[in-house]
Amino acid sequence: MAAFLRIKGFFNKLFSKKRSRVGIYGPPNAGKTTLANRIVRDVTGEALGPASEIPHETRRARRKEGVEISSGTGSKLMIDIVDTPGVTTKIDYHEFLEYGMDQDEAVARAREATEGVAEAMHWLREDIDGVIYVLDSTQDPFMHVNIMMIGIIEARKLPVVIVANKIDLPDAAPQRIKSAFPQHPVVEISGLEGNNMEALYAKIAEVFK
Amino acid sequence: MIQGVQLDMLSADRLSKMTSYEKIRLILDDVHQGCVVVLERGLTPEEQGKLLEATMMEIAPGGFSGIEIETYPSFGGEKGFFGKLFKKDDSSRMMVIGPVDQLKMLSREKDRLIAWASAAQ
Ligand SMILES: Nc1nc2c(ncn2[C@@H]2O[C@H](COP(=O)(O)OP(=O)(O)O)[C@@H](O)[C@H]2O)c(=O)[nH]1
Numbered sequence: 001m002a003a004f005l006r007i008k009g010f011f012n013k014l015f016s017k018k019r020s021r022v023g024i025y026g027p028p029n030a031g032k033t034t035l036a037n038r039i040v041r042d043v044t045g046e047a048l049g050p051a052s053e054i055p056h057e058t059r060r061a062r063r064k065e066g067v068e069i070s071s072g073t074g075s076k077l078m079i080d081i082v083d084t085p086g087v088t089t090k091i092d093y094h095e096f097l098e099y100g101m102d103q104d105e106a107v108a109r110a111r112e113a114t115e116g117v118a119e120a121m122h123w124l125r126e127d128i129d130g131v132i133y134v135l136d137s138t139q140d141p142f143m144h145v146n147i148m149m150i151g152i153i154e155a156r157k158l159p160v161v162i163v164a165n166k167i168d169l170p171d172a173a174p175q176r177i178k179s180a181f182p183q184h185p186v187v188e189i190s191g192l193e194g195n196n197m198e199a200l201y202a203k204i205a206e207v208f209k
Numbered sequence: 210m211i212q213g214v215q216l217d218m219l220s221a222d223r224l225s226k227m228t229s230y231e232k233i234r235l236i237l238d239d240v241h242q243g244c245v246v247v248l249e250r251g252l253t254p255e256e257q258g259k260l261l262e263a264t265m266m267e268i269a270p271g272g273f274s275g276i277e278i279e280t281y282p283s284f285g286g287e288k289g290f291f292g293k294l295f296k297k298d299d300s301s302r303m304m305v306i307g308p309v310d311q312l313k314m315l316s317r318e319k320d321r322l323i324a325w326a327s328a329a330q
């Protein structure tokens with residue numbers, strides 16, 4: 001029986017192994033798209049989508065297939081990367097007016113953003129095999145949306161890597177994130193400057209294999 | 210009548226007799242009317258996800274702009290075997306939900322939440 005399972009495992013790996021679809025999740029402006037672009041650019045030289053200081057720049061999930069992650073110790077892993085819209089419990093179009101948008105633009109962005117959040121939740125429920133959860137290290141990790149999302153990820157038994165992003169900023173406090181989520185691996189990076197990406201790739205290769 | 214915010218406090222007993230959909234509908238109906246809802250036993254993560262999706266569908270720019278939802282963060286400080294063994298179910302903790310333009314969190318600690326509620330405009 002054990003031998004049979006081993007052989008079955010071997011053939012599964014060889015022939016039918018589905019690539020893991022890894023979703024990049026987190027609150028708006030955590031740096032998800034910046035990170036997705038860096039990963040995809042490191043590997044393929046392309047970008048996935050525009051990043052912006054204005055929240056809810058990403059309002060549709062975007063997928064890049066067949067991204068090969070190298071762990072640094074020789075092991076490799078092929079994954080699909082899905083950059084998702086930021087998850088939040090509130091969207092007020094007035095926020096966008098502060099970035100110089102006019103009323104119509106801001107209202108349209110708010111509408112699309114609500115659909116984007118719902119879309120991100122659908123992907124998580126149906127089509128995601130693992131999660132990179134991105135947090136801005138200068139923000140409070142205990143924001144309810146993070147507690148909720150990590151709770152959903154745990155309830156679905158999805159493998160997760162938490163990213164403590166923006167460690168290049170002077171008021172970054174990645175330690176707060178580590179103590180908020182002691183049960184999960186946390187990797188400190190700057191997606192913008194590309195700091196500590198090797199550690200992240202190694203962790204991705206380990207957790208999503 | 211005095212000015213203020215209506216609180217709707219639902220006991221664990223009452224909540225245990227409701228379906229997920231009934232809970233979500235009641236919460237959103239209350240919040241739309243400017244009520245703050247306190248659940249003696251909070252929603253499960255899956256129910257919170259559904260509440261979030263329903264909230265997104267009901268947001269109307271210029272009108273309803275979403276919810277504030279809080280519970281004691283139950284992560285942290287419970288590392289290790291015994292922590293895991295005796296850790297209470299997350300959903301057993303009290304939860305408070307209100308309209309985002311009326312309920313503001315002032316501080317969030319492991320065992321204490323301080324919020325400010327204002328009357329509807
Ligand atoms: N300082 C700093 N800024 C970052 C970093 N990653 C992203 N940002 C900035 O944060 C803002 C939001 O980034 P974006 O990738 O669009 O976030 P998303 O909403 O999570 O996709 C942009 O202005 C980025 O340039 C980082 O590691 N360090």
Ligand SMILES: [Mg+2]
Binds near residue numbers: 032033050051085
């Ligand atoms: Mg984005």
